Amino acid sequence: MNLQDQQPHTLRKMISDGQLTDHTSGMAKGFIQANVVILPSKYAYDFLKFCFKNPKTCPLLDVSETGETSFPIYGKEANICTEVAAYRIYRNGELIETTSNISHLFTKDMVSFLIGCSFTFEHALLAAGIPIRHLEEKHNVPMYMTNIPANTSGQFKGNITVSMRPMTMQQAIKATEITTHFNNVHGAPIHIGNPEEIGINNITQPDFGEPVTIKDNEVPVFWGCGVTPQSVALDAKPELMITHAPGHMFITDIHESQLSN
Amino acid sequence: MNLQDQQPHTLRKMISDGQLTDHTSGMAKGFIQANVVILPSKYAYDFLKFCFKNPKTCPLLDVSETGETSFPIYGKEANICTEVAAYRIYRNGELIETTSNISHLFTKDMVSFLIGCSFTFEHALLAAGIPIRHLEEKHNVPMYMTNIPANTSGQFKGNITVSMRPMTMQQAIKATEITTHFNNVHGAPIHIGNPEEIGINNITQPDFGEPVTIKDNEVPVFWGCGVTPQSVALDAKPELMITHAPGHMFITDIHESQLSN
Numbered sequence: 001m002n003l004q005d006q007q008p009h010t011l012r013k014m015i016s017d018g019q020l021t022d023h024t025s026g027m028a029k030g031f032i033q034a035n036v037v038i039l040p041s042k043y044a045y046d047f048l049k050f051c052f053k054n055p056k057t058c059p060l061l062d063v064s065e066t067g068e069t070s071f072p073i074y075g076k077e078a079n080i081c082t083e084v085a086a087y088r089i090y091r092n093g094e095l096i097e098t099t100s101n102i103s104h105l106f107t108k109d110m111v112s113f114l115i116g117c118s119f120t121f122e123h124a125l126l127a128a129g130i131p132i133r134h135l136e137e138k139h140n141v142p143m144y145m146t147n148i149p150a151n152t153s154g155q156f157k158g159n160i161t162v163s164m165r166p167m168t169m170q171q172a173i174k175a176t177e178i179t180t181h182f183n184n185v186h187g188a189p190i191h192i193g194n195p196e197e198i199g200i201n202n203i204t205q206p207d208f209g210e211p212v213t214i215k216d217n218e219v220p221v222f223w224g225c226g227v228t229p230q231s232v233a234l235d236a237k238p239e240l241m242i243t244h245a246p247g248h249m250f251i252t253d254i255h256e257s258q259l260s261n
Numbered sequence: 262m263n264l265q266d267q268q269p270h271t272l273r274k275m276i277s278d279g280q281l282t283d284h285t286s287g288m289a290k291g292f293i294q295a296n297v298v299i300l301p302s303k304y305a306y307d308f309l310k311f312c313f314k315n316p317k318t319c320p321l322l323d324v325s326e327t328g329e330t331s332f333p334i335y336g337k338e339a340n341i342c343t344e345v346a347a348y349r350i351y352r353n354g355e356l357i358e359t360t361s362n363i364s365h366l367f368t369k370d371m372v373s374f375l376i377g378c379s380f381t382f383e384h385a386l387l388a389a390g391i392p393i394r395h396l397e398e399k400h401n402v403p404m405y406m407t408n409i410p411a412n413t414s415g416q417f418k419g420n421i422t423v424s425m426r427p428m429t430m431q432q433a434i435k436a437t438e439i440t441t442h443f444n445n446v447h448g449a450p451i452h453i454g455n456p457e458e459i460g461i462n463n464i465t466q467p468d469f470g471e472p473v474t475i476k477d478n479e480v481p482v483f484w485g486c487g488v489t490p491q492s493v494a495l496d497a498k499p500e501l502m503i504t505h506a507p508g509h510m511f512i513t514d515i516h517e518s519q520l521s522n
Contacts, residue, residue, distance in 0.1 A: 053333065
């Protein structure tokens with residue numbers, strides 16, 4: 001079975017039935033995959049406002065109505081409790097469990113957020129002949145904490161996290177042109193070049209993911225990263241917060257071609 | 262004094278001091294003007310979510326922190342209580358007063374929203390040689406209620422309101438190209454042509470504003486209108502809601518050239 005050509009609802013059903021437990025990278029080609037953050041409703045306003053105030057790092061795709069397990073646009077028939085292959089459960093900011101089903105934790109008071117993911121624009125970069133080193137080297141993308149503060153919203157505050165892809169400066173310019181049109185999934189880069197300018201002191205040691213080779217004629221190019229809203233939310237130490245586990249994204253019903261910008 | 266060339270903070274100071282009470286159309290040329298909605302905090306989450314779910318009709322520019330009179334991006338030094346020339350006070354959905362100062366009503370529980378206004382893209386249309394009939398005829402823009410439902414958020418629901426500008430089909434195509442780049446202020450048109458298709462039965466009788474001439478070779482072009490969030494919020498009958506009075510917009514510190522898209 002070629003998972004790349006499957007429809008999102010088919011894959012989500014397989015995940016729900018426990019038949020599919022892998023990373024979702026490359027599945028349902030062309031369909032938007034999303035980071036997931038689920039919080040009690042008392043945090044929902046400040047978190048929604050955090051996303052609004054930080055569109056490059058926290059590009060909000062959809063938000064459920066309170067207590068609903070589906071999404072108005074990106075997953076009308078979805079069940080957020082079972083259709084992500086691996087969830088992480090945090091209590092008071094501490095990871096306590098990784099699980100494949102959160103039905104027992106979900107209440108009428110929960111709100112689910114879908115946040116854009118850079119998997120989406122990597123297809124477009126590849127199509128333009130721009131290398132994606134972590135795919136070439138079969139690694140997870142390297143991610144770094146920066147010294148750039150996100151815009152604060154209520155109790156949600158902290159510095160932004162970036163993902164990094166090395167390429168030539170000519171390719172970096174082309175990649176900027178391309179990702180400018182992907183505002184729903186991070187948009188243009190946050191920084192190009194010297195990592196120290198944004199507080200990254202050792203490019204060979206990412207804070208998350210794995211390091212990749214940077215060739216002599218290449219510069220590192222940094223994009224806002226969907227890890228930011230998760231890490232900022234964790235810093236606020238909510239009594240309960242549920243996210244997807246890294247790489248196990250929610251596969252939405254919306255195709256890239258439906259993104260308006 | 263040429264108000265067109267004044268800086269936003271100068272004009273807002275004049276408004277605050279009672280020296281300026283006019284419509285703000287044409288003032289501080291190139292700076293974004295905004296619709297204003299002020300609500301008690303218990304409505305803020307659903308209203309913010311309403312804006313997120315209806316980006317064309319309710320393009321949210323900025324939102325204050327609860328109880329703050331300034332805005333994080335569009336008016337860092339602003340005082341929303343005095344710097345709009347005319348406010349409307351609604352209680353339980355009924356207009357009870359128009360006033361030039363709301364300091365006596367503003368509490369630590371209020372949240373202020375700034376919503377994009379089509380004044381912003383009219384400059385760009387004029388620059389491209391597209392006629393703006395209501396400016397030519399010195400009218401307020403004609404606005405119509407449609408049969409197109411907005412996306413519901415909590416208690417906020419209703420049909421969207423549109424503004425209309427007549428032009429030739431060639432100009433309509435050009436105007437669509439141009440306004441596509443103004444996503445922060447309504448973006449591309451919602452409809453072009455036959456008004457009945459969107460529930461407007463008499464184009465000569467707008468629901469708000471004033472009618473304009475439509476020439477034989479012209480089609481009506483409809484954009485989402487900032488009246489929508491106000492009318493939807495009023496339908497929810499909040500115990501207190503404060504808005505700008507029509508035409509008396511909040512003049513923001515952000516220039517058109519700073520809009521990223």
